[in-house]
Amino acid sequence: MAKRRYAQIGIGGRARFFYEAVVSDFKETSELVAFCDINQTRMDYANKVLKEEYNVEPLPTYKHTEFEKMIKEQKPDAIIVTTVDRTHHTYIIKAMELGCDVITEKPMTVDEEKAEEILEAIERTGKELRVTFNYRYAPHNTKIRELIMNDTIGDVTSVHFEWLLNTEHGADYFRRWHRDKRNSGGLLVHKSTHHFDLVNFWLGAKPKTVYAMGDLMFYGRENAEQRGVTEFYHRAYGSEAAKNDPFALHLDEKERLKAMYLDAEKEDGYYRDQSVFGEGINIEDTMGVLVKYDNKAVLTYSLNAYMPWEGFKVNINGTKGRIQVSVVERTYVNAGGNADLEGALKQKSIIVYPMFGEPYEVEIVEGKGGHGGGDPLLLSDIFGEPKDDPFNRAASHIDGAMSILTGIAGNKSLATGQAIQIDDLLDLR
Incomplete structure (x- = not known):
């Protein structure tokens, strides 16, 4: 039986759960053929994990603007969607229109308009969507x-x-x-x-x-005083105030978090370690x-x-x-x-x-x-x-x-x- 080919878009925290499984426990039935993400550093780290831990040669990588190109070049049978929730519908619909089934991390999407667009795409294309309710x-x-x-x-x-x-x-x-x-x-x-x-x-x-x-x-900032917070910071990295905050996340103290987020900030400006008592x-x-x-x-x-x-x-x-x-x-x-x-x-x-x-x-x-x-x-x-x-x-x-x-x-x-x-x-x- 031919292996089913998968490509994955969104190579953040939850992505590893899927790509490690495909190349290890299910390598007899499945094949991972490409990564796609907004951030090249994160994709490079995923390829490093595959090489060092599973002896898998680096996969082709595509920026999110090359999603359609990835599908046309790699010809996957299905796309694994593990992006930010509000973008799920974009990649689900485009993948189906290009002939792929889809596996998406929950939630399927974030509002009823996007949900309706997904259902219409399924009806129009006849492709299958699985939602991963573990x-x-x-x-x-x-x-x-x-x-x-x-x-x-x-x-x-x-x-x-x-x-x-x-x-x-x-x-x-x-x-x-x-x-x-x-x-x-x-x-x-x-x-x-x-x-x-x-x-x-x-x-x-x-x-x-x-x-x-x-x-x-x-x-939130409006509750900071009741929680005894007197020193404010935007993000934990480099902040003196964060050192004594039990809610702070220190990205530089965990290799995986550092590689996936701190080292990747230069590309997209995403801070993974914002203060839980901050603005916004x-x-x-x-x-x-x-x-x-x-x-x-x-x-x-x-x-x-x-x-x-x-x-x-x-x-x-x-x-x-x-x-x-x-x-x-x-x-x-x-x-x-x-x-x-x-x-x-x-x-x-x-x-x-x-x-x-x-x-x-x-x-x-x-x-x-x-x-x-x-x-x-x-x-x-x-x-x-x-x-x-x-x-x-x-x-x-x-x-x-x-x-x-x-x-x-x-x-x-x-x-x-x-x-x-x-x-x-x-x-x-």
């Missing part, structure tokens, strides 16, 4: 799907979902490009797309009505969302980006009982490597409370790899040999649209104070 593949999340599919708690009537980002991982969204809602759609789109997709996946239902509240209540932050760090689904189930959801531990708690109520989920996660800085929570036990538990029976804990087969063991399974599903999946974890463009529409509606509700109807944004019936 959390679906984490064994504990798949187990929840299995329990609901097996009628363990009957028809689901309500879900309470609380996600906590800690002061390492959560703060990281306020240091980099995500801090501008135009780039990321805010955390309700960029981060919560994972969580809204999980609820859609678990329930097999579609969101209909969304109401949200939230604000910037911890980070227009996304929320505290959010609550109420969602009604087409099966009449109700979701109450919260996201806080400055907690002392990282993970989530989910309570799912049904006509035959209740499922309680608690997961403590690893904490990390994107592209800078993972670090354990100090003094905290990593734990995952799923407890079922039958309506008229004794509660019991559900066994979870511990997964290896990032995102609770979901990353390796997702990569295998994308780049390996196709396998039957009773849980239908592979996420289509419709799944990608449904997950972001909840966040997009949430942003509109934040702005207007009104409940938003999903069908008014984009009709996916």
Whole structure:
């Protein structure tokens, strides 16, 4: 069987997850043929990684303005899109028009207009789009799907979902490009797309009505005084004030971050280490969302980006009982490597409370790899040999649209104070 050819655009922090997998674990079925990015230094570093760690000869590199040229010269079967969120639609659509399927990092895009353009391109070209929702593949999340599919708690009537980002991982969204809602759609789109997709996946239902509240209540210049911040700086590198700031990211202290960002600044002027209490932050760090689904189930959801531990708690109520989920996660800085929570036990538990029976804990087969063991399974599903999946974890463009529409509606509700109807944004019936 001929290898499937891939080219990748956007060679930042998340890109390594894909390009390393293609050249190592899936080299028998897949071939990486080119890199494309706005920054040559970053592409050169990716090629250095491939050569030193995988003995792969340097790939051809193309600047983002040469995206079409790359496709015509390298003739990939599919494009992997790992650029800044607001540009996803540009490369998804152009790749399809040039005859390629697409694999895109979540979120699929950041607003309903761009989502509609993507759906029209899929209809027009007949090409396939996969959205990489790795959390679906984490064994504990798949187990929840299995329990609901097996009628363990009957028809689901309500879900309470609380996600906590800690002061390492959560703060990281306020240091980099995500801090501008135009780039990321805010955390309700960029981060919560994972969580809204999980609820859609678990329930097999579609969101209909969304109401949200939230604000910037911890980070940002307006909150600096309450946090005890008296010395201000724009970015950490070269700043005396940053040396005593527990929220500062020091790019020169980690080889990967230095190579990918500090050394690359000369080309695009992007600062990866901005102050979380600086100017220019227009996304929320505290959010609550109420969602009604087409099966009449109700979701109450919260996201806080400055907690002392990282993970989530989910309570799912049904006509035959209740499922309680608690997961403590690893904490990390994107592209800078993972670090354990100090003094905290990593734990995952799923407890079922039958309506008229004794509660019991559900066994979870511990997964290896990032995102609770979901990353390796997702990569295998994308780049390996196709396998039957009773849980239908592979996420289509419709799944990608449904997950972001909840966040997009949430942003509109934040702005207007009104409940938003999903069908008014984009009709996916």
